Amino acid sequence: MSAATDTSPASAVARDAGAHPRREGTGLWTTVRALLRKELLVELRTLESVPGMSLFALSTFVVFHFALNRGSVEGDLAAGILWVTLLFAAILGVNRLFVADAEQGGFDGFLLAPVDRSAMLFAKALTLLAYLVVLELIAVPAFSILLLGPPIGPALGGLVATLALADIGVAVIGTLVGALAVQTRARDLLGPLLALPLFVPIVIGAARATEPLLVGAHTGTPGARWLATLGVYDLLFGLIAYALFDFLLED
């Protein structure tokens, strides 16, 4: 450093320290954490996703009441209503997941950084997972109050396990589909169209697993085969998403 350098803050920050040694890129989990903080901060500031999803679920329960003309449901009807509602609310979240990034240059900012690009897949999937958990904390009690006949207490254990496995699948597929749809012209339409068929196996596994839980007399346990189906689907799609996601980011 030359002795004649002036000491104002401006030149202090402008001073080039000479040729930099090649920096190691920022670690994967550091990046994921940074992204997660940013995601949750933006969501807390704008409240664009979670309140909408939750409100949608509650309204849908009311619609179902009138559409089916029932005050109380159980068994496979209950399971069906619950899962359809959760899935459609999830799609709202999927639609919003990448919009801020696409519209405000978030992708470019991320792509310029020396980071592992898979971090965005992890961060977005975890974000969507978080949204789903909050959604369910609101929607499931609401469901048990508004529509569910049998008490939910004994069913909770199995229900939580099913919700966890289904949520992971929805989060992974939702992230992949959200990233695909956000760069297209008709993103609000294509998102659901792409997601729904891919969600069908999740609906099958989750609804079949939940059925025996929502009956009055003898609450059963969720069939292990259905939970296993969900688990395998989650795993396979997780691998597919991991392999393909980077291709959606680059140019």
Added chain:
Amino acid sequence: MSFPAEPAALECTGLVRRYGEREALSGVDLTLGRGRTLVVFGPNGAGKTTLLRVLATLLRPHAGTVRVLGSTIPEEDWAVRGRVGFVAHEPLLYRELTARENLRFHARLHAVGEERVGELLDVVGLARRADEPLRTLSRGMVQRAAVARAVLHEPELLLLDEPYANLDPAGIELLAPLIGAESERTRVVCSHDPGGGLGEADLVLGLRGGRPALLAEAGAVSAEEIAELYR
């Protein structure tokens, strides 16, 4: 004449970048030594932004070779990121977050310490409004925050796409030590202003329709020749 101790900052040979069947960049050749400033002129759609995005590793070249700071892209683009600072048309910042939050986020992505965020906010004159959401700031202030984002990680190469577009003279003066000639970094600047742009340049590139219409040392080019590009 001395041999350069390190590789040239930029070397392009026959760079081609297509958009569908159209060539956004057709065969650009240039070499830029370290510490020098290249100013790129050309009308809208000429490929200036495309060139910058290729150099920033956001776009991959379709043909030709490109070496940035000694590393070939796209094969070694991971080695280039983190050493390049890009001021784009958009600020690349989240409107709902504050300047401080945005800069902290980028600092974490680049593994830069957070004290630097505070320093930079002072330098660009945003310290007082650092904790208000960006959407409440004027376009000029947002531009200052964008420049702060670009130099946060002390890049060796600056890629500036009309960086002074939304700034008043006071703003330009504030940012000069960071991205102007005084910064002593290698710079590539896209400019619409023949007069001012020439003043800063060591090397001049004129693009038209993706093709390099003009490439010369700044001393050998007149403002007239540059104005020709826009006709």
Added chain:
Amino acid sequence: MYGKGLRALSISTVVAMTAALTLVFFYAPLEAEQGFLQKIFYVHVPLAIVSLCGFVLGGLLAIAHLRTRDPRWDFRSYVAIHMSLIFGLATLITGSIWAKGSWGHWWVWDEPTLVSFLIVFLLYATYQPLRFAIEDPERQARYASVFAVTAGAFVPLNFIAVRMSTAFLHPRVLGSTSNLPGPMALTFLISLIAIALLYATLCKYELTAKHTRAQVRALRRRLAGEESGRAGEGGRTSRSAAPSALPAGSVGPRPAGQAARTAGYPIKGHT
């Protein structure tokens, strides 16, 4: 480039189809319960099998595209999926006819194969709208390939999942093809070969036709490009759901205002 062997393939297809039809109508025995209508099985199931294999093939070709970035793989993937979608539609229609004839309903949920097929069809029906909604041709190809790989992997998973969900409701009505009596098995096999050849021939036709048209356009463009001098702004890139049939860089810059063709689906768009 794609036209080689087209004639031989077409002839084999005609031969195979004639053979299949002959067997179906004159050789295969009349099935006791369902009567004459059962013969649609010889069309419906091969259509389903070929269509599904075509979707998976589209996914494999898409993997090649993602790895090599050569747009020709994307082009082949597009044709494979496009053709499979058409064969898939035919599968649903023949399946529906059979259902109506056998059980009196145009649709039955008890048949897991048919149900899975509907889901797969609905997914792939979004392929072309997805492509059409992305302007940048390179990105369009890349995103389409990501979709094709995802959907291709989804096909078998979906079948398994749906099969599991209907397993205990009704015995499988279509019956396993592995315990078909001799004459029926032979007829089925020949039909399958015939439909597979039909698929291959139609794909080859489409590949050749599009490729040739693209070459003509490129030549025309080069001529016009040389006359008009500078490439200028290059004109607005128009939206198209069809991928590039030529390897990258084999065409020159496009003069302003030239419209590009859109793909087969009659999707409304403007240049």
